[in-house]
Amino acid sequence: MTKYFDLVVIGGGPAGICGANTAGIFGKRVALVEKLHEVGGAGINTGAIPSKTLRETALALSEMRSRKLFGVDLSLRREASVAEFMRHKENVVAQERRRREEQLRTYKVDTFHGAASFVDPNTVRVAPDTLLRSEKILIATGSSPVRPPEFPFEHPRVHDSDEILEIGVRRRDRSGICLYFRCPRCRSAF
Ligand SMILES: Cc1cc2nc3c(=O)[nH]c(=O)nc-3n(C[C@H](O)[C@H](O)[C@H](O)COP(=O)(O)OP(=O)(O)OC[C@H]3O[C@@H](n4cnc5c(N)ncnc54)[C@H](O)[C@@H]3O)c2cc1C
Secondary structure (H helix, E strand, O other): OEEEEEEEEEOOOHHHHHHHHHHHHOOOOEEEEEOOOOOOHHHHHHOHHHHHHHHHHHHHHHHHHHOOOOOOOOOOOOOOOHHHHHHHHHHHHHHHHHHHHHHHHHOOEEEEEOOOEEEEOOEEEEEOOEEEEEEEEEEOOOOOOOOOOOOOOOOOOOOOHHHHHHHOOOOEOOOOOEOOOOOOOOOOOO
């Protein structure tokens, strides 16, 4: 099945979403293709938003500890577990992603999920039976962490930024149960 648009955007990160929305605002028929299940790209899912959320949470907690409010009981727990940090990060990311999905709907951008590939200069394949055709195609496929050969990424304590944000800190409880957040091996998501 071939669908026709004024613009096809490949990549649902911040660049692709902005490009698609802008064309939508001008009344263009727009398709956005994202290879993952969720839009957002590095900006929302694995980069800016999650890393800054974790940082801000850590800063807020450490500030709470360092500022002594004598005689004031804020009735807040003063400790947070890694799981709570990661859960808060997930909530912020999900909220931001919903906001972007809502924007795409507002500007009537059709979103497709699948790895886009070119059939010809004006046709993009999303699935075996789904082709998107447009005179204009915006490629906004972003980037992924580089792994320079001098760093031993096979070592269990060496991670790139995607891994550290997805997985959190590697931990095991006393009985040896994996507390790795969303562990890629055991799939735990405590
Ligand atoms: C750890 C970290 C922290 C960061 N912190 C900040 C910050 O504080 N402030 C800031 O401004 N920037 C920050 N950045 C940078 C910011 O995240 C990127 O500049 C931004 O995400 C780039 O957006 P993009 O849309 O170009 O690419 P991306 O966000 O990488 O999105 C590209 C999208 O294209 C999709 N895609 C790829 N190939 C295909 C295909 N064939 N078909 C369909 N879809 C495809 C990908 O799945 C992805 O969703 C940070 C980045 C990282 C990694």
